[in-house]
Amino acid sequence: xxxxxxxxxxxxxxxxxxxxxxxxxGFDLWPGEVLAIVGESGSGKTTLLNCLSTRLMPSTxxxxxxxxxxxxxxxxxxxxxxxRVLMRTDWGFVHQxxxxxxxxxxxxxxxxxxxxxxxxxxxxxRIRATASEWLSRVExxxxxxxxxxxxxxxxxxxxxxxxxxxxxSPRLVFMDEPTGGLDVSVQARLLDLVRGxxxxxxxxxxxxxxxxxxARLLSHRMMVMKGGHVIEHGLTDRVLDDPREPYTQLLxxxxxxx
Amino acid sequence: xxTPLVVSDVAKSFTMHLRGGLVLPVVANVSFAVAxxxxxxxxxxxxxxxxxxxxxxYGNYAVDAGQILVSHAGRTVDVASADPRxxxxxxxxxxxxxxxxxxTVPRVAALDVVAEPLVSRGTAPEEARERAAELLxxxxxxxxxxxxxxxxxxxGEQQRVNIARGFITDHAVLLLDEPxxxxxxxxxxxxxxxxxxKKTAGVALLGIFHDEEVREAVADRILDVTAFSPRRSAA
Amino acid sequence: xxxxxxxxxxxxxxxxxxELAAYNFAYLDEQTKRMIRRAILKAIAIPGYQVxxxxxxxxxxxxxxxxxxxxxxxxxxxxxxxxxxxxxxxxTTNAVSIRAFFQKVAAVRATTHTADATIIQTRHRIxxxxxxxxxxxxxxxxxxxxxxxxxxRETETRKMHALEEYGLxxxxxxxxxxxxxxxxxxxxxxxxxxxxxxxxxSPTPKFDNPKMHRSEALQLFGAGREKRIYAVPPHTDVxxxxxxDHPFEVQQFDRPCAxxxxxxxxxDEVVLDDRGxxxxxxxxxxxxxxxxxxxxxxxxxxxxxxxxxx
Numbered sequence: 001x002x003x004x005x006x007x008x009x010x011x012x013x014x015x016x017x018x019x020x021x022x023x024x025x026g027f028d029l030w031p032g033e034v035l036a037i038v039g040e041s042g043s044g045k046t047t048l049l050n051c052l053s054t055r056l057m058p059s060t061x062x063x064x065x066x067x068x069x070x071x072x073x074x075x076x077x078x079x080x081x082x083x084r085v086l087m088r089t090d091w092g093f094v095h096q097x098x099x100x101x102x103x104x105x106x107x108x109x110x111x112x113x114x115x116x117x118x119x120x121x122x123x124x125x126r127i128r129a130t131a132s133e134w135l136s137r138v139e140x141x142x143x144x145x146x147x148x149x150x151x152x153x154x155x156x157x158x159x160x161x162x163x164x165x166x167x168x169s170p171r172l173v174f175m176d177e178p179t180g181g182l183d184v185s186v187q188a189r190l191l192d193l194v195r196g197x198x199x200x201x202x203x204x205x206x207x208x209x210x211x212x213x214x215a216r217l218l219s220h221r222m223m224v225m226k227g228g229h230v231i232e233h234g235l236t237d238r239v240l241d242d243p244r245e246p247y248t249q250l251l252x253x254x255x256x257x258x
Numbered sequence: 259x260x261t262p263l264v265v266s267d268v269a270k271s272f273t274m275h276l277r278g279g280l281v282l283p284v285v286a287n288v289s290f291a292v293a294x295x296x297x298x299x300x301x302x303x304x305x306x307x308x309x310x311x312x313x314x315x316y317g318n319y320a321v322d323a324g325q326i327l328v329s330h331a332g333r334t335v336d337v338a339s340a341d342p343r344x345x346x347x348x349x350x351x352x353x354x355x356x357x358x359x360x361x362t363v364p365r366v367a368a369l370d371v372v373a374e375p376l377v378s379r380g381t382a383p384e385e386a387r388e389r390a391a392e393l394l395x396x397x398x399x400x401x402x403x404x405x406x407x408x409x410x411x412x413x414g415e416q417q418r419v420n421i422a423r424g425f426i427t428d429h430a431v432l433l434l435d436e437p438x439x440x441x442x443x444x445x446x447x448x449x450x451x452x453x454x455x456k457k458t459a460g461v462a463l464l465g466i467f468h469d470e471e472v473r474e475a476v477a478d479r480i481l482d483v484t485a486f487s488p489r490r491s492a493a
Numbered sequence: 494x495x496x497x498x499x500x501x502x503x504x505x506x507x508x509x510x511x512e513l514a515a516y517n518f519a520y521l522d523e524q525t526k527r528m529i530r531r532a533i534l535k536a537i538a539i540p541g542y543q544v545x546x547x548x549x550x551x552x553x554x555x556x557x558x559x560x561x562x563x564x565x566x567x568x569x570x571x572x573x574x575x576x577x578x579x580x581x582x583x584x585t586t587n588a589v590s591i592r593a594f595f596q597k598v599a600a601v602r603a604t605t606h607t608a609d610a611t612i613i614q615t616r617h618r619i620x621x622x623x624x625x626x627x628x629x630x631x632x633x634x635x636x637x638x639x640x641x642x643x644x645x646r647e648t649e650t651r652k653m654h655a656l657e658e659y660g661l662x663x664x665x666x667x668x669x670x671x672x673x674x675x676x677x678x679x680x681x682x683x684x685x686x687x688x689x690x691x692x693x694x695s696p697t698p699k700f701d702n703p704k705m706h707r708s709e710a711l712q713l714f715g716a717g718r719e720k721r722i723y724a725v726p727p728h729t730d731v732x733x734x735x736x737x738d739h740p741f742e743v744q745q746f747d748r749p750c751a752x753x754x755x756x757x758x759x760x761d762e763v764v765l766d767d768r769g770x771x772x773x774x775x776x777x778x779x780x781x782x783x784x785x786x787x788x789x790x791x792x793x794x795x796x797x798x799x800x801x802x803x
Contacts, residue, residue, distance in 0.1 A: 118660025124736040188364040235342040242319040246275030
């Protein structure tokens with residue numbers, strides 16, 4: 001385990017006019033660590049995720065990211081070109097709706113291969129072999145490689161989106177409600193798959209979810225957000241088994257027990 | 259060699275915000291130590307806070323006051339105040355926990371559930387699975403269950419998977435929360451032997467055993483948790 | 494003001510000389526031509542980059558070459574000799590109309606001979622006769638954006654050009670190979686210009702792509718509806734995109750032209766009857782006729798000559 005954080009977030013705030021998106025968020029994310037951000041709709045968790053992934057510019061604060069060369073770079077002071085390179089090589093972003101993260105009109109193989117081609121791979125056979133390998137890794141039959149995601153089920157699309165993101169061996173993956181909108185049985189399979197990939201590849205991940213079961217299964221650590229503020233932060237099982245804040249207690253007590 | 263586990267002046271209460279901020283004191287002034295090779299059993303009636311103490315030691319419950327000192331990588335670390343990352347690291351390398359219930363992960367085979375703690379410490383998966391197989395065999399878990407996810411296992415079967423998972427590592431401190439609760443006499447005997455082996459290996463064990471036979475067999479010392487009850491000290 | 498531009502013109506076709514606008518040469522007003530020339534200069538300065546310009550209404554519908562016509566109108570002078578081709582032919586409706594248009598509004602000389610022309614406006618072909626220094630090839634372009642196929646947002650495609658993010662172009666070629674076993678794109682085949690911008694060479698057959706590479710002629714591209722002009726200056730590298738294991742290849746024809754016997758040229762298929770009879774002839778009519786005049790005889794012509802002799 002590396003003894004330097006991958007991401008250092010300090011005093012991050014985002015305001016929409018007078019409204020608070022998120023306020024004064026700070027934390028370190030370590031290599032191999034999965035952080036869950038939980039809270040209800042409007043709590044600011046998605047705003048925070050978008051700021052961290054530079055899809056949105058924060059109002060104040062800074063985020064330092066440790067590049068592959070070991071140097072820290074301030075994400076908001078990088079050029080757009082550098083950020084975009086980072087986003088399609090060293091990072092992944094898994095959208096809740098797979099259609100937002102996939103090209104629905106090109107084949108599964110090309111969806112997975114796109115990042116490889118973007119970084120300069122120019123050998124069709126090797127690109128296809130890698131795509132095929134990734135499809136089987138996310139449990140999609142390799143004979144579907146030439147099918148478009150339009151012909152895939154919701155769970156398959158989400159797994160394809162994950163493969164598309166992981167093909168360049170990113171070190172940090174952002175996930176926005178990765179299991180939202182999926183059937184429970186499909187969710188379980190996806191969660192297990194993500195969990196396995198994260199630990200096999202030693203990925204760091206920041207997962208936004210309103211589902212505490214997802215947080216429990218995937219994350220090491222969690223932050224609870226309400227009204228744009230982080231109100232509780234700690235080891236995932238500690239927060240869920242011994243919630244301290246009134247709102248966290250409400251959240252935890254609202255889980256349906258099966 | 260430093261004492262593997264030292265607990266000093268630990269206090270814990272629950273504040274029930276959903277019930278108007280009702281404060282439920284659990285324990286106070288908890289102080290004890292467990293030496294290497296020793297098995298200490300927490301005693302006292304149910305509801306007195308025995309499980310809560312184990313959970314605090316494991317970092318699963320937050321602590322209101324006091325220190326929980328564990329030897330970890332040549333240093334002494336206070337679990338009560340350590341950051342989440344350090345707590346996870348301590349769990350991975352120094353502090354094991356066998357709970358009453360197995361928290362099952364979908365689709366992972368029993369054998370891999372057991373092998374996982376070793377794999378996460380860098381043991382080769384094949385070697386870890388071999389060790390897991392030995393333990394499951396010793397605990398008489400039918401071989402045809404090994405490749406199945408434990409979610410659908412009976413209570414006793416899950417319990418044995420859980421024990422194997424907890425005992426597979428060479429953690430210096432092992433916390434046991436009623437590991438024999440749903441086991442038959444044969445398997446209880448196996449667990450007693452496994453605990454004895456851990457003691458011989460110098461592991462510090464702290465456990466809760468309601469089963470008198472097991473308690474008699476393994477306990478070097480019984481710590482009466484009633485002494486830490488805040489209600490008593492307040493009275 | 495008299496029309497000084499018309500003075501030196503002595504071409505016999507300049508029957509419209511008297512009606513030529515007293516104020517403007519070549520249809521467009523001077524301000525518009527300056528605006529287009531500025532766009533052209535910028536396009537030449539940044540090879541392959543799509544320069545926006547204020548495309549004007551032209552007396553023809555979009556899709557009939559309004560972009561090419563505006564570029565030609567902006568660069569043409571009284572001394573120029575114009576050739577217009579459509580699919581390689583000088584005698585198709587579109588080519589005839591545009592040629593007539595410029596003879597009317599600019600009173601320039603027109604030609605069908607590639608070697609004689611100073612400006613060649615084209616739709617869908619590059620002449621077979623190698624272009625020389627001093628010649629300008631003006632392409633009519635329907636959709637200038639090569640990335641449009643996969644990325645509908647203009648804001649995004651512009652950013653991709655700016656940041657040289659061209660992975661998507663290969664996604665298109667990948668899809669071709671996955672679906673057809675080879676790169677099946679046969680026209681509008683994307684190229685990289687001067688090692689920087691990826692460009693759509695307009696719907697010319699990929700057969701013509703190698704002719705663009707380091708051509709001595711200036712190549713200008715005008716898209717009227719999309720309001721873009723781009724250019725390839727003379728002697729500029731134009732490389733067709735491909736994969737290492739699926740390299741770029743031009744179409745091969747397994748027979749020579751039926752009329753002039755030319756090989757290594759682009760052929761059109763002509764259906765002769767309703768019994769499956771067909772022949773393959775040069776798409777470039779000028780090239781074919783020139784060869785015939787030089788005495789080259791293709792299979793079909795030889796047969797008909799024999800029949801005539803009998």
